[in-house]
Each structure stands twice: as structure tokens, then as C-alpha cells.
Amino acid sequence: MTNTSSSGEMVYVEHKKDINGFHKVILREVRGCSAEVYLYGAQVTSWKNEHGEELLFLSSKAIFKPPKAIRGGIPICFPQFRNHGSLEQHGFARNRTWTVDPDPPPFATISHNKAFIDLILKPSEEDAKIWPHRYEFRLRITLGPGGDLMLTSRIRNTNIDGKSFTFTFAYHTYFSVTDISEVRVEGLETLDYLDNLKKRERVTEQGDAITFESEVDKTYLSTPTKIAIIDHERKRTFVLRKDGLPDAVVWNPWDKKAKAIPDFGDDEYKHMLCVEAACVETPITLKPGEEWKGRQELSAVPSSYCSGQLDPQVVLQSG
Numbered sequence: 001m002t003n004t005s006s007s008g009e010m011v012y013v014e015h016k017k018d019i020n021g022f023h024k025v026i027l028r029e030v031r032g033c034s035a036e037v038y039l040y041g042a043q044v045t046s047w048k049n050e051h052g053e054e055l056l057f058l059s060s061k062a063i064f065k066p067p068k069a070i071r072g073g074i075p076i077c078f079p080q081f082r083n084h085g086s087l088e089q090h091g092f093a094r095n096r097t098w099t100v101d102p103d104p105p106p107f108a109t110i111s112h113n114k115a116f117i118d119l120i121l122k123p124s125e126e127d128a129k130i131w132p133h134r135y136e137f138r139l140r141i142t143l144g145p146g147g148d149l150m151l152t153s154r155i156r157n158t159n160i161d162g163k164s165f166t167f168t169f170a171y172h173t174y175f176s177v178t179d180i181s182e183v184r185v186e187g188l189e190t191l192d193y194l195d196n197l198k199k200r201e202r203v204t205e206q207g208d209a210i211t212f213e214s215e216v217d218k219t220y221l222s223t224p225t226k227i228a229i230i231d232h233e234r235k236r237t238f239v240l241r242k243d244g245l246p247d248a249v250v251w252n253p254w255d256k257k258a259k260a261i262p263d264f265g266d267d268e269y270k271h272m273l274c275v276e277a278a279c280v281e282t283p284i285t286l287k288p289g290e291e292w293k294g295r296q297e298l299s300a301v302p303s304s305y306c307s308g309q310l311d312p313q314v315v316l317q318s319g
Helices: 123-128 254-261 312-317
Strands: 015-017 021-029 033-037 043-048 113-123 135-143 149-157 167-171 173-174 185-186 192-195 202-206 217-222 226-231 236-243 246-252 273-285 289-301
Touching: 015 113, 021 113, 021 135, 033 113, 033 135, 043 149, 149 167, 149 273, 167 289, 185 273, 217 273, 226 273, 236 273, 273 289
Parallel strands: none
Antiparallel strands: 015 021, 021 033, 033 043, 113 135, 135 149, 149 289, 167 273, 173 273, 185 226, 192 202, 192 217, 217 246, 226 236, 236 289, 246 273
């Protein structure tokens, strides 16, 4: 498949339909990295490096049929994370069809990025019945020249009745890993977390790094702006940078729960890890006219070695 137009120029943004008739956007950069974004859910479902290696997990059993959310990639959780409220699990943004934003706001950063798409979600009459607020949710998804993937969300309260609204939010990112038992997460050591498997009991993290040998579902609080996910087997480190998102949710269903999830393969838990930039513990409140901004940037770099050990501090301290 060619990435150039008939005139021979690079095609950075391509609109197409998938086999189910879903509208998706493919972002490409010169070196060969790419990302795929569905208008359904404004969901990134693929992010590949310049070697064509997939960096996000997408379940082989993912259901591409509304109103089901797509299992994998980067679902957008808004206006409710999980079941912390009266709405459906993780809110409704992830199973609504977004539109391409015809009039996106200017971005403050001077950027030469060409591979980006601006999407927008506004409430439908149906949505207003279950969440009676007016808002504009603008999302810019950018693939940088070096392969970094950036998602910037802007949510504005456009109520005309003078009412504020409150919401929680997460980028529910599914990272693709070779073997979950050989994965470490750096940057969350010694932090407090809520253990969602123990009725949100508050615990302080122990140890040097987070590793995985059973089901995990934790909400880390007051987290740093940078977290590293080290795939020891593939000698790859994902770096998650975030802004406006103080929490980080770490989730893997492990074997028993994986078998109970209909759109998830029984053994797929071995090849994924969710590390989610989030704002869930202290909900965001916006008055009419106010705007909230939450951003995450993902990059994948070769892991560095020091005395035969992975040295994520080098990753965390640089950049």
C-alpha cells in the first residue's frame, strides 16, 4: 500500500472505511510510523513504530458494533470513569460517533506536525436525558515525526442555565507487551493507591518497581508526569507523559477474569497492560464557559542496560 498521493507527495492523513463500514483515519509519518483512529469513540486502535510493530493491544475478540465499546487501543472514558456514578461503565464518549472538528482551536505550541486529526463530541438529545449538560469535547490526536503519539482533550462547559458540571476522565490505554510476567512499571514506587480489588482500600506501594504475577486493578494517586512501562522481553520501554491527569490506573485482568470477559481472549492478558492517565479520585468541576485540558504523550524507545539490568531511571530522567 502506497503512502503517497498520485503527485508523489506524502499522505499524512487518510480517511477510509473499514470492513464494517466504520469511518477511520490513518495518520502516517515519513519514517513509516502510523496510527489508526476510529470516529466511533474517537478511539485510537493502532499505533505502529517505523518497523511496523504494533505498540497497542487490540483484542482479537474486539466487537466493532455499536453500542459496544472497542476492546483495546485507547478508549476515552468520559464523563464517568468506571461505575463511579449513575452512567454506564466508563461513560458514553467511547461508544458515540464523533465528528471531524471543522473549526479546531489554535494550539499554543509551535509545531511542524502534519499527521493529526481534530475530533469533536457534543451531546445528543439522548445523551442529555442521561447527563443533562451542554459541553464541547475537542480531541486532537497527533503522530509526531519521531513516532510519538499525543492526545490532547479539551472539555468546555457550554451550559446556558448557569449550572456547573462534574466529571471524571481517563485515557484507558492498552499497551501491547510480550509477556506480562516480564514487565515492570517505573515511576509509581512509594505512592498511595486505591486497590479496586479490595473495595478501594488505600495502600502505600512498596518495593522498587511494579511487576505482575496476578490480577491487578489499582488507582495510583498524585502520580508524576512521567511513567515508564518496561517490556523486558522485547527490550522496549514505553514512556507515558501526562499533563492535567494526576492519577494513574494500572489494570490487568489475569486468567480468571479474562475468561469471563466476552470480547477478550482467554490468554490475551499475557500480552497487554493498561496504564491509564486519569483524573478520577478528585472529579473535575467546570462552571459555564470554563475549559479543562488533559494531555498524554506516548513514546516507545529501546530499553537501556546497566550492569545487565534495565535502567529505567535513564529514561525517566531524560526529556
